[in-house]
Amino acid sequence: MGNLRGLSVFIVLTLAVFTSARPKSGPNQKCKSGPVDLVFLIDSSRSVRPHEFETMRKFLIDILNTLDIGLDTTRVGVVQYSSQVRSEFSLKTHSKLENMVKAINEIVPLAQGTMTGLAIRYLMNEAFSPGQGDRPKVPNVAVIVTDGRPQDRVAEVAAEARERGIEIYAVGVARADMTSLRAMASPPFEDHVFLVERFDLIYQFGLQFQDKLCGIDLCLESDHGCEHLCESSPGSFTCHCLPGYRLNADGKTCSAIDLCAERKHDCQQICISSPGSFTCDCNQGYHLNDDKKTCSPIDLCAEGKHDCQQVCVYMGPGVFTCDCNEGYRLNVDEKTCAPIDLCAEGKHDCEQVCVYSGPGIFTCDCNEGYRLNVDEKACSPIDLCAEEKHDCQQVCVYSGPGVFTCNCNKGYRLNGDKKTCTPIDLCAEGKHGCEQVCVYMGPGVFTCDCNEGYRLNVDEKTCSPIDLCAEGKHGCEQVCVYSGPGIFTCDCNEGYRLNGDKKTCSPIDLCAEGKHDCGHVCVNMGPGIFTCDCKKGYRLNEDEKSCSAIDLCAEGKHDCEQICISTPGVFTCDCNKGFKLNRDKRTCTNMDMCNTVKHGCDYQCVNTPGSYHCICPEGQLLQDDGKTCGTCKSANIDLVLLIDGSKSVRPQNFELVKKFVNQVVDSLDVSAHGTRVGLVQYSSRVRTEFPLNMYHTAEDIKAAVMKVDYMEKGTMTGLALKHMLEYSFSEAEGARPASRNIPRIGLVFTDGRSQDDISEYAKKAKEAGITMYAVGVGKAVEDELREIASDPVEKHFYYTTDFSAINTIADNLKLNVCPAESQGEVEVKDPCACENLVEFQQATMNSLDQFTQKLASMAARLEQLENQLLSRK
Numbered sequence: 001m002g003n004l005r006g007l008s009v010f011i012v013l014t015l016a017v018f019t020s021a022r023p024k025s026g027p028n029q030k031c032k033s034g035p036v037d038l039v040f041l042i043d044s045s046r047s048v049r050p051h052e053f054e055t056m057r058k059f060l061i062d063i064l065n066t067l068d069i070g071l072d073t074t075r076v077g078v079v080q081y082s083s084q085v086r087s088e089f090s091l092k093t094h095s096k097l098e099n100m101v102k103a104i105n106e107i108v109p110l111a112q113g114t115m116t117g118l119a120i121r122y123l124m125n126e127a128f129s130p131g132q133g134d135r136p137k138v139p140n141v142a143v144i145v146t147d148g149r150p151q152d153r154v155a156e157v158a159a160e161a162r163e164r165g166i167e168i169y170a171v172g173v174a175r176a177d178m179t180s181l182r183a184m185a186s187p188p189f190e191d192h193v194f195l196v197e198r199f200d201l202i203y204q205f206g207l208q209f210q211d212k213l214c215g216i217d218l219c220l221e222s223d224h225g226c227e228h229l230c231e232s233s234p235g236s237f238t239c240h241c242l243p244g245y246r247l248n249a250d251g252k253t254c255s256a257i258d259l260c261a262e263r264k265h266d267c268q269q270i271c272i273s274s275p276g277s278f279t280c281d282c283n284q285g286y287h288l289n290d291d292k293k294t295c296s297p298i299d300l301c302a303e304g305k306h307d308c309q310q311v312c313v314y315m316g317p318g319v320f321t322c323d324c325n326e327g328y329r330l331n332v333d334e335k336t337c338a339p340i341d342l343c344a345e346g347k348h349d350c351e352q353v354c355v356y357s358g359p360g361i362f363t364c365d366c367n368e369g370y371r372l373n374v375d376e377k378a379c380s381p382i383d384l385c386a387e388e389k390h391d392c393q394q395v396c397v398y399s400g401p402g403v404f405t406c407n408c409n410k411g412y413r414l415n416g417d418k419k420t421c422t423p424i425d426l427c428a429e430g431k432h433g434c435e436q437v438c439v440y441m442g443p444g445v446f447t448c449d450c451n452e453g454y455r456l457n458v459d460e461k462t463c464s465p466i467d468l469c470a471e472g473k474h475g476c477e478q479v480c481v482y483s484g485p486g487i488f489t490c491d492c493n494e495g496y497r498l499n500g501d502k503k504t505c506s507p508i509d510l511c512a513e514g515k516h517d518c519g520h521v522c523v524n525m526g527p528g529i530f531t532c533d534c535k536k537g538y539r540l541n542e543d544e545k546s547c548s549a550i551d552l553c554a555e556g557k558h559d560c561e562q563i564c565i566s567t568p569g570v571f572t573c574d575c576n577k578g579f580k581l582n583r584d585k586r587t588c589t590n591m592d593m594c595n596t597v598k599h600g601c602d603y604q605c606v607n608t609p610g611s612y613h614c615i616c617p618e619g620q621l622l623q624d625d626g627k628t629c630g631t632c633k634s635a636n637i638d639l640v641l642l643i644d645g646s647k648s649v650r651p652q653n654f655e656l657v658k659k660f661v662n663q664v665v666d667s668l669d670v671s672a673h674g675t676r677v678g679l680v681q682y683s684s685r686v687r688t689e690f691p692l693n694m695y696h697t698a699e700d701i702k703a704a705v706m707k708v709d710y711m712e713k714g715t716m717t718g719l720a721l722k723h724m725l726e727y728s729f730s731e732a733e734g735a736r737p738a739s740r741n742i743p744r745i746g747l748v749f750t751d752g753r754s755q756d757d758i759s760e761y762a763k764k765a766k767e768a769g770i771t772m773y774a775v776g777v778g779k780a781v782e783d784e785l786r787e788i789a790s791d792p793v794e795k796h797f798y799y800t801t802d803f804s805a806i807n808t809i810a811d812n813l814k815l816n817v818c819p820a821e822s823q824g825e826v827e828v829k830d831p832c833a834c835e836n837l838v839e840f841q842q843a844t845m846n847s848l849d850q851f852t853q854k855l856a857s858m859a860a861r862l863e864q865l866e867n868q869l870l871s872r873k
Contacts, residue, residue, distance in 0.1 A: 035138045037091050038067075039077040039127045041119055044109035046082070046462035047175065052199040053109050056145060060104050064097055071095045075135070078104060081119035082112035083151075089127070092133025116150035117157045117794065118166075120184070124161040140166045144184055147173045147199075153794065155183040162186055173199050200803025209836055227253045244276025268294040309336040327360030336721075351378045371403025389757070393420040411536025432671040435462040453486025495527025519546040537569025561587040580611025601793075602628040613739070625673055626740070636674045637743045638692055638735050639664075640728040642720045644750040645681040645711035653803040654710045657749060660806045662702040664747070672696040678728050679705060682720035684713040688727070717754035717784070721746075721761035725768060738769070747773040748788050751803075753781045762788045772796060777803055 040060060044053065060078070067074045075091040078100075086109050094100045122144055128134045142161075161170060170185040172178065172195040185192035192540045219230035221239050226239035241247050248255055258277045260271035267280035282288050282295035287298055297317035306312045308322035315321055324330050324337035331338055339359035348354045348363035357363050366372050366379035373380055381401030382389075390396045391404035400407055406415050408421035415422050422428060427438030427446045434448035441447060450456050450463035458462060465485035474480045475549035476490035483489055492498050492505035500507055510530045511522035518532035519541075525531055529726040534540050534547035541548055555563035560573035575581050575588035582589055592610040594605035601614035616622050616629035641664070643657055661679065668675040678692040679701075689708050695701045729735040729744055736742045746765060765772055774785035789796035797807045
């Protein structure tokens with residue numbers, strides 16, 4: 001739908017009465033106006049009488065007779081509307097005049113209401129769409145013919161249609177409202193608004209249209225010289241430029257708008273221009289940030305985008321060099337590193353030996369027989385004999401640096417270890433007859449002895465082992481254990497423990513010592529033995545250690561009629577609310593709540609099982625306190641808000657969302673008996689921030705909203721709708737019973753496309769009686785928002801491109817949730833809508849109350865019969 005007004009001006013319908021008019025074209029003369037897509041939107045509401053509709057039918061045919069009809073010239077579509085919208089034929093349906101005339105003669109009026117706003121939205125979204133025959137760069141023109149006031153909003157949707165390039169002409173007849181016509185038509189109004197007193201005068205529009213259509217179009221019939229676009233006006237023309245260009249001083253040629261050269265951009269480094277637009281880029285070594293404007297230096301080292309083996313050194317944006325750790329040097333490839341061996345390279349000052357200790361590190365050492373000096377470099381010879389660093393038993397003989405030999409004094413013999421000396425010893429030489437031990441008594445002299453635990457026999461050479469246990473030479477109380485010749489240890493029988501004296505024994509009581517794993521009770525069965533038991537009301541589990549409470553209620557081992565209250569091994573009975581426990585402490589009797597409590601009903605109290613409710617006489621409504629009656633009911637609601645906490649929202653915008661929620665709360669009458677508010681946040685999962693029954697003042701709710709933490713992650717709108725339907729509007733979370741007729745309203749706030757399916761639970765929510773509002777921001781998908789919103793969609797669907805504008809949505813939302821007088825909008829409301837709604841609600845409440853009374857009476861009668869039968873038994 002281009003804004004090519006130079007072509008659409010052919011139908012500038014100057015509807016004010018002209019002082020003179022051109023003669024009508026002949027029957028075979030057609031006006032050559034250039035290509036145009038023209039749609040007639042005709043009112044077929046019940047207020048248009050049959051003969052008036054026939055006049056409108058003839059009016060359409062007369063206009064078509066003046067047009068150059070064809071797929072490449074003028075395309076025509078016709079749409080009729082009342083309470084609904086119906087396309088009679090689209091822009092692509094007919095290419096011949098006779099087929100259009102036949103289709104117009106077959107139109108059957110809808111004869112219902114006057115939903116002009118709904119029809120304009122259909123015109124914008126469907127009639128002027130490529131699928132219905134709309135051509136690109138061809139003017140879109142709409143002629144609306146109506147005889148009454150719209151029953152819905154037209155100003156906003158008409159403004160949106162005009163913004164999309166649709167030129168709208170409003171033709172009003174008889175009862176049409178001039179204010180509504182001006183709200184629909186394109187400016188200037190004197191060229192686009194036409195009003196006559198009755199349908200038989202509508203031909204004036206056709207005459208003036210024919211006159212204007214056949215006039216000279218200077219853009220088509222002259223050498224206008226416009227470089228881009230020509231817009232025609234009566235007797236003149238104006239040149240225009242395509243988007244991104246501006247008209248030069250000559251009024252004809254166009255120049256591209258270079259926002260970069262004009263410094264009308266916010267790029268930090270590089271601006272790349274295109275006509276009327278620009279994109280940002282960065283210098284080498286920088287990358288463009290997510291805001292697509294600013295740049296950040298690229299640190300290849302920090303990002304790990306380098307091939308250095310050891311150390312990467314940042315040298316500036318996008319530049320680095322490689323280095324090595326201490327003890328390594330950079331190879332010729334300037335990337336890898338090699339360890340430095342100072343010993344191998346001769347870069348040391350050791351006198352004798354250089355020892356490689358790691359990359360770039362060495363220590364000095366000396367050859368065998370030498371010692372490193374205190375300078376840790378030079379070496380000195382070692383005289384082990386002089387330093388007495390030898391192990392010769394008697395004589396040390398120096399044999400060179402670090403070397404010595406041993407010798408013995410006279411009368412001794414050097415042993416095989418070449419160090420010690422031994423006198424001539426018969427014991428050592430085995431020249432004796434001792435079985436175990438030969439005791440050297442001096443050169444050539446010895447005696448025999450025995451090892452410990454043995455005793456020498458009378459032959460003074462052989463030995464026998466000593467068994468102290470067998471000989472009874474021990475002090476063990478219970479068990480003596482032979483551990484070897486002359487050795488024993490004491491032990492105890494099973495179930496006993498050896499005392500600290502290592503001889504006597506004491507019985508082991510594992511229960512008293514707490515060395516058991518019984519859950520409740522440990523029973524001592526003897527020394528070192530126990531079994532487990534349980535406290536009263538508990539039973540031992542299969543592991544014969546732990547215990548479980550005996551729940552007679554859960555096991556069904558009770559005779560309570562309604563409620564069983566369990567304690568381990570014992571139970572007591574109780575009754576549901578509104579019932580009392582009988583003397584048998586088992587059965588329950590329904591209480592007559594209306595006669596036993598101060599119910600406070602203004603008109604009548606009705607018993608229900610275990611409870612009661614109040615009803616009002618015909619013509620009055622039950623108020624929010626549930627007791628008093630009045631002629632009107634305040635606008636109290638149960639409102640659950642579903643807010644999008646996905647990652648695309650961003651933290652700063654999420655704060656604006658919370659302020660939006662509080663702005664909605666400010667418009668409500670919040671109290672325990674008035675409006676209740678619940679809040680749910682969703683992303684890849686769903687979280688109830690607070691249910692309907694948590695807060696009862698606006699200040700508490702607003703404080704709780706500001707404390708909500710941002711979730712981030714995905715956008716599972718379908719999952720959130722499911723959560724709202726199954727949990728948020730449950731009585732457990734504070735929703736009032738459906739019998740109270742408190743409106744249930746759900747409001748979904750999102751900034752993007754859902755990652756799951758919303759269709760199922762959006763439909764179920766509305767089928768459950770929940771009025772759904774959909775608020776979208778930024779990249780929110782309009783089709784999804786419309787699918788969520790209740791009918792009429794236009795009153796339950798809101799969208800803005802920027803988070804900063806959502807406060808305006810909150811103000812508009814107030815008009816729908818809390819009805820108030822219109823604030824200047826061009827809108828005609830049904831004066832009977834409110835009264836009809838109250839009458840319907842009252843009739844429904846009275847019927848429900850009568851039905852509830854009958855059920856309560858039947859229940860009471862059945863209870864009496866049951867008690868009589870029990871008493872007879």
